[in-house]
Amino acid sequence: MNLVDTSGWIEYFFDGPNAAYFTPAIEETGDLIVPVICLYEVFKKVNLVADETRALQAVAQMKQAPVVDLTEDIALSAALISAKHKLPMADSLIYATAHARGAVLWTQDDHFRNMTGVNYLETRTVQST
Numbered sequence: 261m262n263l264v265d266t267s268g269w270i271e272y273f274f275d276g277p278n279a280a281y282f283t284p285a286i287e288e289t290g291d292l293i294v295p296v297i298c299l300y301e302v303f304k305k306v307n308l309v310a311d312e313t314r315a316l317q318a319v320a321q322m323k324q325a326p327v328v329d330l331t332e333d334i335a336l337s338a339a340l341i342s343a344k345h346k347l348p349m350a351d352s353l354i355y356a357t358a359h360a361r362g363a364v365l366w367t368q369d370d371h372f373r374n375m376t377g378v379n380y381l382e383t384r385t386v387q388s389t
Contacts, residue, residue, distance in 0.1 A: 261363040262292050265354050266301040267383075268366050273306060273318050277384040278368055285366045285379075292325035295357040297350050299327065328357050347371055 264272075268282040285292060299319055307315035328334075334356045341359075342352035351371045358365040358377060365378045372378045 261361055262288070263295065263354070263358040263361070263363040263365050264292070264298075265365060265367040265369055265372070266298050266305070266350070267369045269298060269302045269318070269322065270305055271368060273302070274309070278381055281368075281381045282366055289325040293357070293361055293363055294322050294325050294327050295354050296327055296329050297353045297357075298322065301350060328361060331360075334360050345371075345375065 262285040264282055264285050268278075269286070270276070271278045272282045272286050299322060302322060303315045303319050306318045330353065334353065337360065338349070338352040338356035341347060341356050342349060345352070345355075347355065348371065351369065355365060355372065355375070355378075357363075363377075365372060365375075367378060368381050368383045370383075373380050
């Protein structure tokens with residue numbers, strides 16, 4: 261099972277330098293879960309950068325995989341994870357969701373570097389010629 265965090269979805273939707281890294285996990289929807297917090301973050305970011313129509317299209321694509329709601333168990337687990345690893349709230353909710361569902365977290369977010377159960381790829385920048 262895979263879970264792609266917000267940074268991976270944004271990279272994919274805007275065809276960033278690491279988009280190809282996230283493509284297999286995103287496009288294999290039968291082996292993908294999407295935390296509800298990622299819907300929030302992606303919708304917000306795409307709406308700010310593009311427009312609401314594109315943001316709704318992004319969310320529709322994300323919802324091809326099962327969406328995992330925030331539960332009491334995930335929230336409490338996230339609080340412990342946040343305290344232990346000094347993660348921001350959204351990141352701890354994403355990590356707790358992955359852990360609760362036995363999913364591998366795919367990310368380029370430095371907060372997750374060296375954490376168990378994470379496929380991390382360092383953010384690359386586009387080089388101009």
